[in-house]
Amino acid sequence: MKKVFVLVFFGILACSTPKQKEQIVEASCGQCQFGLKSKMGCDLAIKIDDKAYFVEGAHIDDYGDAHDENIGFCNVVRKAKVTGTIENNTFKATYFEVIE
Template identity: 70%
Template sequence: MKKILILVFLGIVACSNPKEKTQIVEASCGQCKFGLDSQQGCDLAVKIDGQAYFIDGAHIDDYGDAHDKNIGFCNVIRKAEVTGKIEDGKFKASSFKIVEE
């Protein structure tokens, strides 16, 4: 019986996908503020553990004018609460919310 329980547990662990994580990150334009160059134009990115990733699931213009001098992602780095996971070199976001300071 003990061996069956261990096998079931190992099977569940082996079949599970990496879970999404909620965290506070830096968010800004990947090209203008984080130095990413794998895409053309201004695109939203987040910095997690010192590494910048473009985002799938949120667009830079969804949060106001990207070139606004005071709050635009091409001019400032903002804090955001995000939920998602890193997959294929991008951050796959299921939620993205600006954290006002």
């Protein structure tokens, strides 16, 4: 009986944990490229289904100079592979990799 209880408990736990899926998204400066206004300065953001979200868990300068003409997030929109969740209108990244 104890084994059945343990199996049921872990089954419920596995079903209740939200699954994070890997996605390919547009990534750039939320203010300069995506028109977000809720923060001052330049901050990393992504677009999912044409809606932009600021990113927590990755920083705009982690991927080079944000103001570089060729690759800087303030000047270009790049592609990124991400995993995470949207909470309170912010993308909480558990994985963030620029791929383009």
